[in-house]
Amino acid sequence: MSGTASFEPFPPEFVDLLHAVLARAPRLRDVVVEMRRSRRKIMTPGGTFAGHRAYAPGEDLRFLDWNAYARSGALVLKVLEEDQHRALSLLVDRSRSMATGTPERRVAALRLAALLGGLGLVQLDAVHVADPAGRTHTIQGARSLPRLLDLLRDAEFDDRPPDVAWRKVLQRGLPGRVHWISDFADPEAAVPLLVHARRSGRALSGWLPVLPEDHQPVLDGWLVLVDPETSAELRIQVDASLRAAMAEEVRALARHQDAVFGAAGYVLHRYPVPSPGDYRLASWWGSVWNSRS
16 A cells, blocks of 8 residues: 555454454344345345446346436436445545554554455445545455455555545446545545535445544654655644644544534544554454444
8 A cells, every 4th residue: 555565454363353253243133134134125126216326237227227318328227225235335545644643544444444344245245445546346255355355455545635536436336335434634625525425325424543642642742744845844842732732623623524424414433443452352343333333
């Protein structure tokens, strides 16, 4: 992701944890209910209209919207409400702002994507992993977990605004609920994509990996500011007054993020990242499951 061969977001301890989570998931009552609902809906052509997505060769022609074709000349499928339970799609922020924090927020984001994607492989028909280049990779079944980790691990940095980076894949169509994982450092930059998703009738959930310093900035030490043009550094000592000001800025940012998602009719889940080196099942499973509810 960073261009260095040493970057490894999925150490053996995390992979073991991930397998433990996926082994436990089918035993949970609400997951079993969701899986049964999904299987039933696979066999049911009916449903509530929820929007359109682009047609791909080989898909069921019964769901083509011929009225839309007459208007635009584009082959699109009707997306039914049932489809939201059969697949999920992952959008993971690739911007360099994700390479900050302890642990790095990008590592937390990739691990969260692995957990959500792994649950999708166990519970649903397919998981779709999109990248800002406009490619969408579709994987199916629990045996595809190594492929999911490879797709996430190989992600490159991309600093384009989200409405530019992700618009192509959204316009082409992503089945199921879209899970967008980001730091949402600039909430206003998310607005065009959220509006586009809402107008397209897409189900979407935002996920923000929350680090310890998001709540409690470091009291002592130094804050290093770097001029992006000259690379000049300014070192500022972090004292109690500065920490209080930083904490208030973080709270204001959180309110802004929630307001942006709320205005679009979506929910932003805040996922508390376990401490570095903590691979206990309770730490990871509880965080993800409580955020999903």
